[in-house]
Amino acid sequence: MTATSAPEAALGVLPRADGSAKYSHAGYTVTASVNGPIEAQRRDEHAYEAHVDVIVRPAAGVGGTRERHLESILQSSLSQIILVKNFPRSLIQIVLQVEDSPENDYVNTKLVQASLNFAIMPALMQTAVLALLSAGVPMRATATATAVTIAQQDGAKRITVDPTPRDIETARSVHVLAFTSHDELLLAESEGDFTVKEWDDVYETAKAICCRSAPAKEGVAMVLDDEDASGPDMRQFLRSAAGAKVAADLHWK
């Protein structure tokens, strides 16, 4: 159970897909492929916009209602940022394959009927955005996502970013928030009991992670302090992952 603190990503990992990405963070590893715009089936065809098809496949077992639920959430939020009006009557297909998810050492899991955890959402979202970037699908903004839990501990409430399965089990509420690169809230999903005040706190925490405008940082010590305080800077990460891929592609051999 080594949950890496820094997210890792690789773009263009699958040779045959239009775009692909592999992303791992907080114990979750997801590979995504994007094909599109391609020919849509008659039943999926929209006259004025592209149909965004999201398929989530669990690592073990067959997908059930939970996977369909995640798919529908992702589908509606990704349709918001992809310029779907540019490709009428076509299909943009996003396949998300979960490779690894953190296990709870204290519980024996049921596996034949896969039930993906809510907290996998940010990893799925992030991988999908990276794969879309890699496929060159036009988007109006990129998106960054994070998961936050609130737990009641010794009378005080504690906010945890990127929770482990153990954190989720003990938490009172789990929240997944995503922001676009224009600092707009794209997705807010919550599970459990919480007050409006708590949600505001969660919003601030998530926004700090997703929408940190990278200032010119001076000195290593300051950077380290910053990381410890509020988790990784997702937007900077997304930018550097895409930047590294472009630099590698344009490198004259």
Next chain:
Amino acid sequence: MPREAEPSLNEKQFVTQALQENLRLDGREFDQYRPVELTFGDQHGVADVTLGKTRVLAKASAEVTVPYADRPLDGVFTIATELSPMASPAFEVNRPTETEVLLSRLLEKTVRRSGALDTESLCLVAGQKCWSVRVDVHVLSHDGNLIDASCLAVVAALRHFRKPDTSMEGGVLTVYTPAEREPVPLSWLHSPFCVTWSFFGEEADIALLDATWMEEQVRVGSCTVSLNKHGEICQIAKLGGTPVDAVVLLQCTSVALAKVKEFSELLDKRLAEDLKRRDKGGFMAELRAENDR
């Protein structure tokens, strides 16, 4: 879903003629595999096999269930192969294609029917409780020779897999979580591997190993041989296509044995490396919960 574009007549002729002149498009020998890579994940039972541009991921998992009524002493063992649109947009979700059916059938025959996994050892309480072991095969990228890559991935995942330890005391079954007791490996009897030959030419006299997707679309027939490193053949499948001379088939099986020995060595080496990587501080021998046979 859009259909996969078939190679043009020119492309087909180019491949066949080059083969007649003893050349493959990628410059390999006829009986040479593309570079095989095998890696294991952080969890137990995740194997990732790369064969050129073909990439297959297999994940083994286990849970306690009720055994089938007609086989009260056996555990349940299933191999699930579902080709997702990730491999090619031509594959549709929940609609198996012929490739998928053939692949799952061959894996079933090779790994399950050959008794590679001792299903009796999966029984916990006769007729009431048993382990259900499941292997999910995910094809991430399809560039020919799915069968050999998937078989290697399945066998590697199962040999790498650890199931939770159990104990029976006074009729009470306890399943220990990973935090309580170190999980134990499956009782594995032998490791079968698939070797697929593709045949070309009017008389099917050219035989290729590890055909790419392009070559697979042009071939006139194929034959899959499954065997273990001791040369015990589990199955031979030649499903239609141009008839092949018996002598050619015999030659194919003898070459297949050499390839299977290479696979076997590679798997043993990677498993040993992985064990070493996990064994930090050298406590693994003490933590082990299984008994030596």
